[in-house]
Amino acid sequence: MSKNTLQINVFIASPGDLADARKRLRRSLTEYENDSVVLKPLMWEKNMAVTSAEKPQEVINNLLPSCDILIGMFHTRFGSPTEKYESGTVEEIETFINQEKPVILYFFNKSITPNKIDAIQFQKVQAFKEKYKSKGIYYEVKSYNDIEKRIKTDLDYNINKILNKKEHVSTLNNTSSTKSSDSQPKN
Numbered sequence: 001m002s003k004n005t006l007q008i009n010v011f012i013a014s015p016g017d018l019a020d021a022r023k024r025l026r027r028s029l030t031e032y033e034n035d036s037v038v039l040k041p042l043m044w045e046k047n048m049a050v051t052s053a054e055k056p057q058e059v060i061n062n063l064l065p066s067c068d069i070l071i072g073m074f075h076t077r078f079g080s081p082t083e084k085y086e087s088g089t090v091e092e093i094e095t096f097i098n099q100e101k102p103v104i105l106y107f108f109n110k111s112i113t114p115n116k117i118d119a120i121q122f123q124k125v126q127a128f129k130e131k132y133k134s135k136g137i138y139y140e141v142k143s144y145n146d147i148e149k150r151i152k153t154d155l156d157y158n159i160n161k162i163l164n165k166k167e168h169v170s171t172l173n174n175t176s177s178t179k180s181s182d183s184q185p186k187n
Contacts (some may be wrong), residue, residue, distance in 0.1 A: 005038055006166070008159060011067040013092040015079035015121075018108075021144050025071060028151055030143040035136050037159055042067055057082045057091060069158050070096040073147075075108035076117040078124035086124060102158040105138035 010029055012022055022043060029041040044060050066069075072093050079087030085094060096103045105127050112122075132138055139154075141147050 004036065006036060007040055007165070008037050008069060008162060009040045009042055009061055009067040010155075011064060011070045011092065012041055012071055012073075013089045013097075014073040014090055015075075015077035015087065017075050017077040018073050021073055021075075021108075021147070024144050025073070025147065025151075032152070032155060034156070034159065036163065039155070043062060055083075057088050060088065060092065061095065064092060064095050067096075067101070069102045069104065069120065069155070072105045073104065074105070074110070074125045074128070075110075075127065076112055076122045078121045078128065102161065103137050104158065105132065105156045106150075107138055107140050108142070109140040110142050 012025055012029075014022055022045075026041040026043060029039045032039045042062075042063055069091060072089060074089070079089045082088050082091050085091035093103055093105070107113075107125070129138065139150055140148070
């Protein structure tokens with residue numbers, strides 16, 4: 001990574017029915033090309049420490065502050081409840097939203113065999129999708145190939161927002177340090 005390249009940590013969140021999509025998304029993130037950033041995908045199965053000192057969701061939550069973007073995916077499973085939320089994936093998403101960090105959600109809309117899914121889990125996915133319908137943070141996809149077609153656009157938009165925010169903060173810091181050094185008495 002060059003001196004002017006910024007590392008952006010991307011957390012991948014999803015329930016357990018999307019293991020293959022999670023692997024493919026991780027690979028897509030590592031192959032993402034942009035001159036000013038490199039993406040580092042983070043996911044519980046690769047980056048979560050194993051410990052008996054904390055509950056698994058707490059350990060995952062400890063990863064979140066170091067992440068800049070969250071990409072969440074849902075199909076038929078909603079996930080397992082945590083102490084605070086209906087599922088760990090929802091807890092991760094809500095944490096990002098509460099911290100005003102970018103969230104990108106993909107909902108798979110492909111055919112399913114009704115007797116092979118948990119109807120309650122699927123209903124929860126549908127209710128969660130409905131909750132975010134008006135917020136514009138998700139896109140329906142039929143396959144992972146649809147995500148591959150969209151991901152660059154979605155990432156570019158959110159990365160530009162992060163870069164502009166960091167540039168703005170850097171400009172403010174430089175302005176305030178220049179002002180404070182200008183206000184120092186000169187001998």
